[in-house]
Amino acid sequence: MRTAFLCLFAGCFATVLKGQTLYVSPDGGSETFSQLEPGSLKQLPQKIRHIRQQKQQPIVIYLKGGIYPMDQPLQLHWETDPRDSSIVLLASAPKERAVLSGGIVISNWTAASKGIYTARVPAGLSFRQLYVDGQLAVRARYPNRINDTDLGPYFRVARFDVPGQQVITAGKEIPVLTSYQGVEMVMNQHWYQSRVRIAGVERRKDSAVLRFREPEAPIFWGMTSFNMHLPDKPYYLENHLNFVDTANEWFLDEPTATLYYKPGPGRDIGQLSIVVPVLETLLQVGGSGARPLRNLTIQNIDFMYSSWLMPSRGGSIATQAAQQRQREDSSGTGLVQVQFASNLRIIGCRFAGAGAHGLVFSKGVQNSIVSGNHFEQISANGMVIDTDKKPFQPDSIHCTRNKISDNLIEAVGLHYTNGMGILASNVSRHTIEYNEIRNSRYMGMQIGNHYGDNLSRLRDNIIRHNNIHQVMLLHDDGGAIYTLSNQPGTKILRNWIHDYGKSIWADSYPVNGIFLDNNSSYIQVQDNVFSKLKMVDQLKENTGTTVHDNIFINNTSQDPEVKEQAGIRKR
Template identity: 30%
Template sequence: MTNKLKAFILTLFFIFSVFIGTSKEIWVAPYGNDNNPGTKEEPMATLLMAQRKARELRRLNDPSIQDGIKIILKEGTYYIDETVFFRPEDSGNFHSPTVVMGADGEKAVLSGGKKITRWQKAGTVKGLPAEAKGKVWEADLPKVGGRWFEFRQMWVNGNKATRASTLGDGVLPRILSVNKQNETFGIPVPDFKIEDIKQLEFVIHQWWAIANLRVKNLEFSADSAIISFHQPESRIEFEHPWPAPYINEENNPGGNSAFYFVGAIELLNQAGEWYEDLEAGKVYYWPKEGENLKNADVIVPYLETLVRVKGTRENPVSNVTFKNIGFEHTTWLRPSQAGHVPLQAGFYLLDAYKLKIPGTPDKAGLENQAWLGRQPGAVELINAVQVNFERCNFAHQAATGIDFIAGTSKSKVEGCVFSDIGGTGIQGGYFGDDAFEAHLPYNPSDIREVVHHIQITNNLVTDCTNEDWGCVGISFGFASDITIEHNEVSHLNYSGICTGWGWTPTVSIQRNNKINANYIHHFAKMMYDVGGIYNLSVQPKMEISNNRIQDLLKAPYAHIPEHYQYIYLDEKSTYVKIHDNWTEKDKFFSNSPGPGNEWDNNGPQVSDEIKNAAGIQPEFQDITDKVPEAI
């Protein structure tokens, strides 16, 4: 080869390299060292320090990043002690994006959990049921900062263990009476005796929600018991009008509100159950058959939020992509600290009461006032643009999976799996807060507050709502231009996909939303007043089309057993177009809708072509292999 030919080839190679571009790579591995340069051969140890290295390259405008930065995580679990923040300084741009990714073909997981080790057979444990004696193991509680910490979930070899409760002990009992003045319930006498109720909780089924109430006192008589609760949840529980505890005064076939107890050593009576004793500093667990705690991987959650992407309205975080990353093991402790009384979809009441004289400027007949709090997300986004999640895995979480809270746009979640989520899988938009009453229309003066142009496509959302039964698979409140398309949503306790908020007849920022070609099945396992697809309030140019909805399960404790539907337009739903949705039955419902709704060709007669095209598209079908076929 002549020197001229060599030079020509090198020139072509240089031109080709510039044309295709090469991103700067920063490698991270569990066995790495943060003093390493971050190459594949000498990786760093933490995402935090790799992120800082990338940030400095951005700050200095280093020539190596002209085509972008890739932070590549090698296979393994990265246990993080604090929420990882992505700020405006971490932003990329159109030509030089920032990508945080797991190495190709490898499983990289960010975990907010702590391991529990050194298990041994428990000796005499006061209060342990007779059937559990000799079968329960114990370990010291993990510590952070030299102190034990509280948790409400535990996973053994990747499977969720059950917090000791009466939920699995048979048919749930029902309350006998409600005394709002004394803030008490009358209940049947429990068939167990709890000597110390310090961690005992009462979970009650209330129409489309459940409430977690910390027990303050339990007094027994011959044929009933009176139960009272701690504040602030006690006041809220007995003041809020919707959804309230139910007493059957109309001879409905379902009966009074059902309930169960959780959080006492006396309730640990089955394999797979556990109990945390915060005074003794111990956790107790009855292993399932085949589990060996000497070598088991036992993890409890510590962090509420793993990753928070947060910019400002003037300077949002932009052009960041998360790809092939696992987000696992998050906690949520409010129910243990202040109870949990939701209004709907997991949004908990900070204050709520019935107006003596109904009516507000927006709604003449309104009697229900409510101010809300929001469950934490494992990943949260505030003031972000073009932040995407591709083929990520969200699992083992106590509350929400991913939450587009405010000011976020032009972003997508695609090809991701959401499983074993305590609350809602994917959530976004505005739902009110402690300063904005939940039944008001949301029309902010600064449009930059709004969540808009979000694409939720080809995701698998399954086994969510397994802590808070009233949450949903995918939920967007006040938001616009949201596309929810070709997802599979299944095995939920309440509704599948929900859009809209406010119960309001006033036009707001929610509009131009689309729910198309989703496959929704096995929902309404425990709750009712439910829809496979559910909408609230005015939604100009809202379209619900080409969806497949089936396997609507009948909740066992509904006091109105037939109050379920495949598509549900709830209060003041207006200007919604519903067409070409296949459902196994012709069962739809509208509750006080507004004008302009169009129904066309919905039900079991819809073509097989539409039915079979719904759900995850072929190029993403492989994600369904990541969770069991049936939950």
């Protein structure tokens, strides 16, 4: 791997000599985009178009160190490339670090009461996350969160009135508020997380009866299988000023554009960096099915702070990986979005503070590498590969032959708790190796999606040498590595899965190590090591007749070599 990285760097510097190099800085404004007179990020696309109209040559872009506040995504698309010239490198300048930020800093705080501070935000601004010194703060909730692992405690639903489409809880669990506008009931149902906006509350003696808003209400009540409406489902309420009563909670009053935040004891709010996201994605890369973007390296850049507002407008009824039930086109954006790209390399970057996902390969991404990156503070999934998800995709749309290696993926599913490290749906010939995945409320990774017992283009994926631990911290019915559907030639080899158990808030289904679920067939599982698992089934196949022709070899050892080789390789 060390050799591969040296070759990559050598190729980049060779290109610099042959092509045109542009320099950008946070305070740049020059039209020359030179090292001494750098340009601005906002004017970069126009500069690229100008170069391409004049001559054919590769373009190298260096971002000088510092923070780049963004009010619109940076787009690197083939439509701006009429002459076949191409951008070959987008990177931080050598020995510097560029931070592309989709957030704005909130300042000018005023003390209110009870240790709460207020600040004005731009009129019309909406957001679902707030970061204090780079860490996700708590959107005001009841009961208060005291556990950063399972994000508990929770109340439990008394019963579901399915015919009447009402949830009944203990009356004392639902505070009396002047208005429930904007308040969400956040509920865990096996592998689902439901975020439903409250339409009304009726008091009945010792109970409270809740009704939900549309469009999410009929979707929520349409989940008639898998015991989704049995009692005792964990829940909490979120998003009301009255809930701001403990350290690190916040609330946005959108009508008055007023933000409320309660810092911890002894913390000087004037010394805190408080950031809220304003963009849903920071970088959009790609081409078309007929003409994909090719041979671009994105290197050593921090992508920080994105938003995702669909749940505020219509709730969120989400199956695994925050995939929206009955709203497949609304499953979230990435800090970086890629489509129709070949020989793309994303190396040494950081993805942090995502309102939904870190990196999304939506469709048509092929022969590409994601290596040596750090994903953290992610609301849903670290990586998503293939959002099209149809079983028989044209060659141009299918995601194939990508390598995901040596990445640290941690602190995922922080807002949409059934998020995970990696979701790869209808993919083929992917290699997912030498990654470390940790601190996930749900799974480490999912390979495949719901294609029934039919063959699709899902096949020949290699999952090996991954170090996966501290996952399944909240939900049930999942595992460190999880598969769905027929995928001939897929192999799960020499992974180390360790140090987690079943949460007290998990539902009645098992928690697993490697789980071959519905229709998972023709998969080889070999030489994996499981350590320090409590109330966890190490290997599980779905108990129905849909799972068949899988091979299991030597998955009961404590081979020290497997442990030593798992996870990120030293360079």
